[in-house]
Amino acid sequence: MRALRHPLLRRYLPLVHEDLSVVYARDLRKWLIISPIIGVLTGLIITGIAVIILDKLWPAVLSYFLLHHWAIVPGLVLGFLLTGLIMQFLTPDPNEHSTEEIIRSYHEHEGKIGMRSFVPKLLAAITTVGFGGSAALEGPSIYGGAAIGSWLWTKLRRLRLSDRDRRIMLICGAAAGMSAVFRAPLTGIVFALEMPYRDDLAHEALVPSLIASVVSFVTLSSFLGAAPLFNFASSRSYARVDLYWSALLGLLIGLVAMAFVITFRRARSFFVKWAIPHWLKLVIGGLLTGLCGLLFLHIYQGNLVPLGPNYEAVGEILNQHHGTVQLVIFSVLKLAATLFTLAAGGVSAMFVPLFLTGGSLGTAFAQCIVHSSIPGLYAAVGMASFIAAGYKTPLAAVVFVAEATGGHAFIIPALIGAAVAYAVSGDASASGDQRLHEGAKAIEFGEASEDEAAER
Template sequence: MSRALERIPIILRRWLLPSLAVGLATGVVVACIDFLIYRILWIHVSRLASNSMLLCMLMPAAGLCAAGFLISASGEEEVRGAEEVVRSYHTHIPMRGRRSIALHLLSTIPTIGFGGSAGLEGPSICAGGAIGSALPAKVKCIRLKREDRCTMMLAGAAAGIAAIFKAPLTGIVFALEVPFKNDLAHEALIPALVASVPSYMVFAKLAGAEPLFAFRRHELLTVEVLVASALLGAASGLLAVAFVKLYRLVRGLFRGRAPLPAKTLAGGLACGALGALSTLLAGRPYALGSGYELIRASLAGELSTGQLAAMVLLKSATTVFTLGSGALGGVFIPMIAVGAALGGALAELGGGPIDLYAALGMASFLAAGYKTPLAAVAFVAETTGSSSYLIPCLVASSVSYLLSGGFSVSDEQRPHKEVRVAELAKLRVSDYMTTKVVCVPAEATIAEFISKYLLKHRHRSFPVVKEGRLVGMVAVDDVVGVPEEEWRHRTVYEVATREVIVAYPDESLSDVLDVMEKYDIGRVPVVDPRDPGRIMGIISKTDIVKAEAKLAGLSD
């Protein structure tokens, strides 16, 4: 058998056959998990929660507490699910052992099945990634290098998404987009394509091929629709930033020495209370579970504007409490649900077609919060089955993606491709920084700053010094809000940012670029590591772009 496999052409042996096997196996695993959670547990839990306020409050707590015990038993409480796949792709460190992955996957059953606000796409990505990572290591004749096994892991993640959403194109695009905020893992295209199709076919055969949602067709593409798409995209972008900030705040609150089951129990109690509130307001616990019921209710126009607005807040809160407390699950479909409710609410206010607005909200909110705009549009295109939604969703997603900046629910995403990061990691700040730094005296007035520095040198930010030592940074945004009549009386030091983000001469350009992306700043002062008040230079994004251009010229 081994010799027969050796005679297979290398392109088949290296990519096509392994990707096909990964897709088939992932489809079976995801179908089994889907059956346990949605066909056995959640269908009964949701009915009980709708009829009993007490059960509505207690079931999520019980489920999340059980999940906490399972995760604790694995011995691995950090970087789980879809996040682990992204981390492993970037670091080339293999995913954790089979026992740990199995326990993590099992933990999603009580989490989602008992009402935790999380999606099955998280464990589907994890299962697919684990299969994609393990298969090449077990079959010797495949002989994949470590980085190729990471590519195969993304193919498994694509297969997981393709199966659970019955959307192979979404799976392919998601696998290419999710590792980066502003780039694509293009090397995974063919493996992801080959793995996604059989995974979808197997899942559809086992779980049914009916579409997830029912949409009406909209053939008119007017200027009014495009303007509404842009406005809804802007609203989604702002809401996504708030969602990410809330998620990180809640996750920070749950970081501590308390046992994980105690944390998830607290998160479950919070979810239960919010779920009970959603039942009081809307008649059903729409804030609990993955969010499919909320999406369908939003599309059907079953909820009023006030109810939809309340569901936006409640569904966001239950999601951040579920995942922020330490439980495992996906954030893709809960974000889709929040976006659908947002779009439905705005449709009710503006009098537009509710299913179109809901689709716009679904695509734009996910695009902004997860930094996967193409996958978000592909998801809507595949689930609606109509190309008429495509252009409006592209407009809405582009606006929300740009407006939300670098905010993402994923901590493991990187701004750019690893190749670029690896090249910039070899370059030191000291070789590319500007040593002649224009500094603003702390005692200078805002009027002096504008006339002598801002208009003259055309930088957006400047170091502020007092007696030759760095004491802050002042930027255009710091003085914009100051009334003009106060410019001659108030000093730069009064409005400057005191907590300065700094760089050191021996730091790599990749590290500095990550800091710039994280804090959305364009210039960073370079200081002496032994004397942080002494400015040695300044590094800007322009300097890094020039370094990249130089690298590109050398490589060509």
């Protein structure tokens, strides 16, 4: 006690207390409890969905389609009919689901997600993707993780959680879902932080998302393994000229992505406003999607088909040779199938379709224009460029290509292509609910007010 009353301690202890208060101003302790719970629950649910679709349903459906081409159209129509019935009769709003619902909840509903339709929407995603819809697992994974984060907020109120914390938990769950489904924790973190905005990050969710993503990844990989999802051999070097070609490829893909996104948004708006039953919209979407797959297999025999989650198609394009014309036709029909699937109301998202289309166009570019001996480089650049332009997530696009494909040597060319594609495509985004950050809007408003004042 005498030591504690020493004049030096009495003088400096308040300063130490003040410094520690500043250092630990944020309450990070609660996230050491909450984030792992979100990560574990999300990892378990995504593991179940992945097993159902990738190990059970889609392989059987794909094998049957490849042996019996005539079954493609009726198979897609049946799957989409089930999706339409589930969404129309078991959810309050059949047009609200997947990534769009999460972004809208973040901006407009303080992170609140209604759990009454949680299971039906996951079932609808399984019928959409598992029966051959041109989409993959990122939609249900992002939605499932975010919904779990929002739901846990109501169960952990004793931790003195604020309304702001619910938005953080929403993004935290989305990051965990993305991390698990692609076995890419960095991608999960960056994509979830970029997702709400076209020009910024949801910075407040960084630490919780980091923890949840790692835990979710570990949870899923303990069941399914941790190897890169789309592994392919990549060169360790590239020439300076490849960087110029990467910029040109990013320019071309940025223009293609802009055209596709604008077309998709108009088609989606048309289907939403079309005054017919939701299940009938899905039947029409299934019919058109199936025709895309049937047309491609009519032109080119083989295992490559622009339908389903297409994980196997990524390996086909990255590791096997295909003609330039075939790759271009595949890209066109893949984009068309994706538009028909999701614009009509299919439950998922287009991350993998854009990724796959970019890889196809990048490979075709390498073969036809560059005549490169390392087409994997241009495949990686094309993948990153299409995702950056279509989703307005340039950082996530590059990180995803590096993590999911194992192509770490191509990060710099992918960054160049993604940056050019992002800039060229402007504000065109696959998500109509993405917004400019409040700071950017305030600056624009201020500049507009000054201009009006000067005119007056």
